[in-house]
Amino acid sequence: MSLLLPSSLYGLARPFLFGVDAERAHEVTLDALARTQNTPLAALYGAPRVADPVDVAGLAFPNRVGLAAGLDKNARCIDAFAAMGFGFAEVGTVTPKAQPGNPKPRMFRLPEREALINRLGFNNEGLEAFVANVKRARFRNDAKPMLLGLNIGKNAATPIERAVDDYLLCLTGVYPHADYATINISSPNTAGLRSLQSDEALDGLLGAIADKREVLASRHGRRVPLFVKIAPDLDADQVAVIAATLKRHGMDGVIATNTTLARDAVAGLHHAEETGGLSGRPVREASNRVIAALRASLGGGYPIIGVGGILSAADAEAKVAAGADLVQLYTGLIYRGPKLVRQAAEALRARRP
Numbered sequence: 001m002s003l004l005l006p007s008s009l010y011g012l013a014r015p016f017l018f019g020v021d022a023e024r025a026h027e028v029t030l031d032a033l034a035r036t037q038n039t040p041l042a043a044l045y046g047a048p049r050v051a052d053p054v055d056v057a058g059l060a061f062p063n064r065v066g067l068a069a070g071l072d073k074n075a076r077c078i079d080a081f082a083a084m085g086f087g088f089a090e091v092g093t094v095t096p097k098a099q100p101g102n103p104k105p106r107m108f109r110l111p112e113r114e115a116l117i118n119r120l121g122f123n124n125e126g127l128e129a130f131v132a133n134v135k136r137a138r139f140r141n142d143a144k145p146m147l148l149g150l151n152i153g154k155n156a157a158t159p160i161e162r163a164v165d166d167y168l169l170c171l172t173g174v175y176p177h178a179d180y181a182t183i184n185i186s187s188p189n190t191a192g193l194r195s196l197q198s199d200e201a202l203d204g205l206l207g208a209i210a211d212k213r214e215v216l217a218s219r220h221g222r223r224v225p226l227f228v229k230i231a232p233d234l235d236a237d238q239v240a241v242i243a244a245t246l247k248r249h250g251m252d253g254v255i256a257t258n259t260t261l262a263r264d265a266v267a268g269l270h271h272a273e274e275t276g277g278l279s280g281r282p283v284r285e286a287s288n289r290v291i292a293a294l295r296a297s298l299g300g301g302y303p304i305i306g307v308g309g310i311l312s313a314a315d316a317e318a319k320v321a322a323g324a325d326l327v328q329l330y331t332g333l334i335y336r337g338p339k340l341v342r343q344a345a346e347a348l349r350a351r352r353p
């Protein structure tokens with residue numbers, strides 16, 4: 001995919017990047033970021049971080065705009081995202097073992113709707129390589145560093161009944177290196193994963209994760225906040241059950257939402273019938289509905305990170321109006337470039353009472 005090139009270069013690079021296969025463009029861009037971060041060339045995309053400090057889930061976020069998971073699955077470019085002015089970045093989803101993901105092609109642009117469909121399927125280099133990359137990152141040397149979220153999942157080959165084993169392995173591996181960890185149970189591209197959102201399965205999974213967190217907290221002397229990432233394809237009753245289950249197990253927040261399986265907003269467009277998760281503008285309203293339903297169920301004060309279809313500063317404001325405390329971007333970066341980070345962060349700062 002495209003993206004994340006320096007604001008000044010983004011306009012020049014976009015036609016080239018949009019001219020090649022979406023996943024190839026994504027790889028080229030990430031390689032460029034990985035190579036240039038922490039070199040003088042990073043000045044090309046360096047943007048001052050908007051200062052809008054906010055405490056959420058016991059963490060001091062420097063501003064309210066974060067990078068959504070899945071863009072940097074192997075945690076290779078953390079310092080580049082810090083340089084772009086994000087208040088936080090979430091990398092992963094990581095699985096215990098390396099896996100190739102689904103056959104290619106598996107990522108498609110729908111430019112008429114500023115959308116993407118992907119069925120990558122957690123392609124990643126595995127937990128060990130992921131943690132090694134996180135440890136190499138230098139962003140924490142900043143005076144007011146960006147925060148880092150580490151997003152965990154399960155291998156495709158692990159039976160869904162054993163999913164908890166994979167989450168516990170990943171949680172144990174990422175724990176000492178995370179400002180927060182995200183339990184991803186909402187990717188549509190790993191068979192059965194979303195079934196973990198239903199009452200009994202969620203109860204069992206979060207119970208085991210909460211117990212493991214207690215053990216890890218005493219081992220490492222630090223209680224790492226845990227967020228759970230959910231799908232947009234849920235009705236208000238399902239959201240209410242999930243909200244109650246998160247609270248019961250002491251989860252620290254919720255990330256809403258992942259990509260959607262719905263296709264009504266893109267019907268008839270080229271690629272609309274590709275299997276996978278749809279992101280970008282078409283998921284915006286569904287995501288806002290889930291955020292509003294979560295806020296209604298959870299009441300004030302419970303952390304919600306809003307994500308899905310933020311293409312402009314006004315979209316970021318709408319997420320906060322729906323009930324989000326923080327926001328994240330992915331597809332908006334592909335279509336609008338990194339200047340969206342600053343625009344969104346400034347708009348949210350301006351809303352401060």
Ligand SMILES: Cc1cc2nc3c(=O)[nH]c(=O)nc-3n(C[C@H](O)[C@H](O)[C@H](O)COP(=O)(O)O)c2cc1C
Nearest residue numbers: 068069070093118257258279280308309329330331
């Ligand atoms: C190509 C692609 C890969 C993604 N991979 C992941 C992932 O590995 N883990 C995850 O939690 N979300 C993943 N997501 C979902 C995004 O983090 C985000 O929740 C979703 O795309 C909606 O936000 P957006 O409209 O700003 O893209 C992925 C999204 C895209 C487009």
